[in-house]
Amino acid sequence: MTVDPVALTAELLRQDTVNPPGREARCLDPLAERLAAAGFRVENVALTPERPNLIARIGPDDRPALAFTGHVDVVPLGEAPWTVDPFAGVIRDGRIYGRGASDMKSGVAAIVAAALAFARDPAPGVAVELALTSGEEVGLEGAKRLAQSGRLGPAGALVVAEPTGLVPCIGYRSVLWLDLVFQGRTAHASNPEVGDNALLKACRAAVALSSWDFDGARHPLLEPPSLNCARLHSGLNYNSVPDRAVLGVDLRLLPDQAFAEVEARVAELTGAHEVIRRHEVRAVWTDPDHPWLKEVARLLAERFGQDGALRTVPYCTDASALLDGYGDIPVLILGPGEAAQAHRTDEWCLVDNIRTASEIYLALMRGWRAS
Numbered sequence: 001m002t003v004d005p006v007a008l009t010a011e012l013l014r015q016d017t018v019n020p021p022g023r024e025a026r027c028l029d030p031l032a033e034r035l036a037a038a039g040f041r042v043e044n045v046a047l048t049p050e051r052p053n054l055i056a057r058i059g060p061d062d063r064p065a066l067a068f069t070g071h072v073d074v075v076p077l078g079e080a081p082w083t084v085d086p087f088a089g090v091i092r093d094g095r096i097y098g099r100g101a102s103d104m105k106s107g108v109a110a111i112v113a114a115a116l117a118f119a120r121d122p123a124p125g126v127a128v129e130l131a132l133t134s135g136e137e138v139g140l141e142g143a144k145r146l147a148q149s150g151r152l153g154p155a156g157a158l159v160v161a162e163p164t165g166l167v168p169c170i171g172y173r174s175v176l177w178l179d180l181v182f183q184g185r186t187a188h189a190s191n192p193e194v195g196d197n198a199l200l201k202a203c204r205a206a207v208a209l210s211s212w213d214f215d216g217a218r219h220p221l222l223e224p225p226s227l228n229c230a231r232l233h234s235g236l237n238y239n240s241v242p243d244r245a246v247l248g249v250d251l252r253l254l255p256d257q258a259f260a261e262v263e264a265r266v267a268e269l270t271g272a273h274e275v276i277r278r279h280e281v282r283a284v285w286t287d288p289d290h291p292w293l294k295e296v297a298r299l300l301a302e303r304f305g306q307d308g309a310l311r312t313v314p315y316c317t318d319a320s321a322l323l324d325g326y327g328d329i330p331v332l333i334l335g336p337g338e339a340a341q342a343h344r345t346d347e348w349c350l351v352d353n354i355r356t357a358s359e360i361y362l363a364l365m366r367g368w369r370a371s
Helices: 005-013 025-037 101-120 141-149 198-210 259-270 291-304 319-326 351-367
Strands: 041-044 054-058 065-071 095-097 128-133 155-160 174-183 226-234 244-253 274-281 331-333 348-350
Touching: 005 095, 005 101, 005 351, 025 041, 025 054, 025 101, 025 128, 054 101, 065 101, 065 141, 065 319, 065 351, 095 101, 095 351, 101 128, 101 348, 101 351, 128 141, 141 319, 155 319, 174 198, 174 259, 198 226, 198 244, 198 259, 244 259, 259 274, 291 351, 319 331, 348 351
Parallel strands: 065 128, 065 155, 155 331
Antiparallel strands: 041 054, 054 128, 095 348, 174 244, 174 274, 226 244
């Protein structure tokens, strides 16, 4: 079964899978049929009937596979008007347009096209597994479901087709969302000195955190840790001193920065009455000297004109959840999309990148030798 990854990208883009609500079955059910017809063993570990998560495997079940992952849900269109139909898969001047063109239906199409080509002429003894997910854009829901299901097969490495412009990347920082709660004492607004203004405490905390350098924590390749003061809620009316305030912060942390230790340090710096963890996503990091990554860099340099350098991405991916199921395996993030196009109006992906990505994935499959 021969499938053009660009045509498959257009097919996926024509399906509205904006999350919420998702309805990713519109994309994943036809992909499941194609993969099953090609000889993959396909299993659906769904969130709901309209929100499948696929595990598709070919080759030995008892050998570590080369695993690939991608998601088919997309973010809302935004308020700005589009100049192209976001659900038409329009191709113009070497670009394919649509919501999800870069993030990341093109990556999913490239994976599936490569997998179907591999199935026509599989390498002896090589296992390939696809983990295609729903709900990535809201909390990595599908990938978490797959990891918790116990249905993922053994894998020796994971390729994530998120947008990198075909640049090989090997990690990203963790995500930690915290609510910092500040307590005060209410009073009438005509005599604010009688009260204890919790809102002012939260504001002073935001200023203090904005200048915190994470005590000098740095990484040789990853961006420095960062903190964004994102939300502030306080007060019930204008003529009372607020006795409670909640400051919401987003932290991006290095792999060796433990969440509990960072929480304790934030509490110390701000004097928060309580620190509530709202959301967390683990960091992903693979040593660039890992033997498989060295093989990948050599392949990309020799066959695809890459410079051999391994870089990092600023965003998180389904790998953070899938590694809870696959274990501590090397991760390569490499996809045809452009990271700068993710979530943008008139989102696009280079057509040539989609075909090249599929060629790279097929080469990785054919060259896979689990240690």
